[in-house]
Amino acid sequence: xxxxxxxLVTNDDGINAPGIRALIDVMIKxxxxxxxxxxxxxxxxxxxxxINSTLQSHLIKNHxxxxxxxxCSGTPADCVKLGIxxxxxxxxxxCVSGINHGSNSSINVIYSGTMSAAIEASIEGVPAIxxxxxxxxxxANFNNIKSFVKKITLEAIKKGIPKxxxxxxxxxxxxxxxxxxIKICRQARTYWIEEFDKRIxxxxxxxxxxxxxxxxxxxxxxxxxYALDKGYISIVPTQFDFTAYKAxxxxxxxxx
Amino acid sequence: xxxxxxxLVTNDDGINAPGIRALIDVMIKxxxxxxxxxxxxxxxxxxxxxINSTLQSHLIKNHxxxxxxxxCSGTPADCVKLGIxxxxxxxxxxCVSGINHGSNSSINVIYSGTMSAAIEASIEGVPAIxxxxxxxxxxANFNNIKSFVKKITLEAIKKGIPKxxxxxxxxxxxxxxxxxxIKICRQARTYWIEEFDKRIxxxxxxxxxxxxxxxxxxxxxxxxxYALDKGYISIVPTQFDFTAYKAxxxxxxxxx
Numbered sequence: 001x002x003x004x005x006x007x008l009v010t011n012d013d014g015i016n017a018p019g020i021r022a023l024i025d026v027m028i029k030x031x032x033x034x035x036x037x038x039x040x041x042x043x044x045x046x047x048x049x050x051i052n053s054t055l056q057s058h059l060i061k062n063h064x065x066x067x068x069x070x071x072c073s074g075t076p077a078d079c080v081k082l083g084i085x086x087x088x089x090x091x092x093x094x095c096v097s098g099i100n101h102g103s104n105s106s107i108n109v110i111y112s113g114t115m116s117a118a119i120e121a122s123i124e125g126v127p128a129i130x131x132x133x134x135x136x137x138x139x140a141n142f143n144n145i146k147s148f149v150k151k152i153t154l155e156a157i158k159k160g161i162p163k164x165x166x167x168x169x170x171x172x173x174x175x176x177x178x179x180x181x182i183k184i185c186r187q188a189r190t191y192w193i194e195e196f197d198k199r200i201x202x203x204x205x206x207x208x209x210x211x212x213x214x215x216x217x218x219x220x221x222x223x224x225x226y227a228l229d230k231g232y233i234s235i236v237p238t239q240f241d242f243t244a245y246k247a248x249x250x251x252x253x254x255x256x
Numbered sequence: 257x258x259x260x261x262x263x264l265v266t267n268d269d270g271i272n273a274p275g276i277r278a279l280i281d282v283m284i285k286x287x288x289x290x291x292x293x294x295x296x297x298x299x300x301x302x303x304x305x306x307i308n309s310t311l312q313s314h315l316i317k318n319h320x321x322x323x324x325x326x327x328c329s330g331t332p333a334d335c336v337k338l339g340i341x342x343x344x345x346x347x348x349x350x351c352v353s354g355i356n357h358g359s360n361s362s363i364n365v366i367y368s369g370t371m372s373a374a375i376e377a378s379i380e381g382v383p384a385i386x387x388x389x390x391x392x393x394x395x396a397n398f399n400n401i402k403s404f405v406k407k408i409t410l411e412a413i414k415k416g417i418p419k420x421x422x423x424x425x426x427x428x429x430x431x432x433x434x435x436x437x438i439k440i441c442r443q444a445r446t447y448w449i450e451e452f453d454k455r456i457x458x459x460x461x462x463x464x465x466x467x468x469x470x471x472x473x474x475x476x477x478x479x480x481x482y483a484l485d486k487g488y489i490s491i492v493p494t495q496f497d498f499t500a501y502k503a504x505x506x507x508x509x510x511x512x
Contacts, residue, residue, distance in 0.1 A: 189420075194340070242492075242494045243493065
């Protein structure tokens with residue numbers, strides 16, 4: 001590591017979202033910052049990448065501060081690929097993604113553009129953290145959690161994140177003084193019960209809005225949902241080896 | 257299970273792709289089939305869902321056969337959500353996704369719309385399998401693998417896929433007689449080295465095509481890449497609990 005770490009900052013809510021502006025505020029106190037973020041919100045994009053279309057990127061100069069900023073027409077994972085492989089002079093020492101407006105705890109990780117960006121960085125060998133605040137509002141108060149974002153990032157740089165692991169950090173919607181501390185957790189077993197809101201457009205055609213109800217069927221006190229509910233920040237070490245090792249022997253018994 | 261299983265068929269290459277037509281051919285011999293598939297190709301969509309926009313769906317009657325078919329304006333995960341929660345009369349007994357035109361082995365699983373559809377079904381409690389052929393061509397020969405697709409699906413229905421597990425099945429690009437058999441594998445540790453093809457459009461603006469080189473840094477003989485290379489079909493039991501359990505204790509030692 002150089003004296004000053006080189007930090008790639010990205011998100012999925014777009015380069016003008018208050019969440020990424022708060023994250024940039026913290027990171028410019030830690031190291032040299034390059035921002036590569038979607039030009040418009042990309043929530044729910046999962047680990048999408050742009051392969052049948054092209055990408056455009058623009059240097060953004062109107063935000064002030066010492067950081068270098070690029071907007072990108074693609075997804076969060078595209079931003080990371082473009083940042084690491086094309087826009088940055090050298091491989092960053094760490095990639096931070098967020099701060100997301102809304103939760104990426106438990107099963108939400110799978111739909112998360114914020115976490116897909118962090119995971120993409122880790123796949124490419126860059127230590128990475130995704131940060132999310134349990135407040136969906138555009139004007140959510142990120143000042144409450146800046147000190148924790150800084151602490152976690154500094155400790156991750158100092159100790160090193162294990163290879164193949166990405167940190168999924170979620171913050172409860174509380175004042176700084178009300179936050180009880182930080183818990184290292186596992187992903188709770190949860191799911192969404194889908195409820196499609198069926199409507200008719202002015203042309204008489206049927207269309208749907210996706211809505212849903214969040215179900216937590218996991219009572220574990222070692223889960224992220226439990227920690228967040230009790231006022232703690234949750235950190236889930238997350239991996240991109242999706243193999244269900246325990247199931248290998250069971251399926252080997254099948255007649256195939 | 258009813259006498260005849262109810263099967264949800266989807267994919268990410270779109271409802272008119274030869275791969276899903278081959279999958280439908282196989283499934284109508286096994287059970288009652290409902291198809292809910294994207295109206296246009298969605299490759300590289302990962303686990304994207306449509307939350308800031310609306311979905312439309314149309315009953316498609318021109319394909320012939322006993323199956324019921326719906327096209328959907330959304331992503332593969334949207335198709336599964338809409339199929340299970342809105343379009344189907346009851347929860348399907350199994351969901352099959354594909355057959356993808358191209359590999360979803362090793363790290364490709366993370367970018368895969370085919371697998372995101374299967375994973376979404378499993379999250380919603382429906383056993384699921386994703387099928388992919390290592391041939392990107394539109395006119396790939398799916399006849400070579402139909403007998404294996406049938407065998408694997410029937411065995412999965414008979415034995416039951418473990419809860420929280422999705423099967424990621426990849427087929428080598430070989431004639432039926434050349435395929436050596438089926439291996440239950442783990443996901444190989446691989447990554448892509450990105451190479452952006454930088455071009456200038458007619459308006460003089462810079463744009464990028466994402467290209468890349470596939471790197472396999474994993475010599476394990478128990479991996480999907482090894483099995484496929486040796487002429488076997490690979491089945492990786494895949495999970496959506498992304499917790500890196502081995503890293504929890506390590507990160508608990510951090511000063512946070």
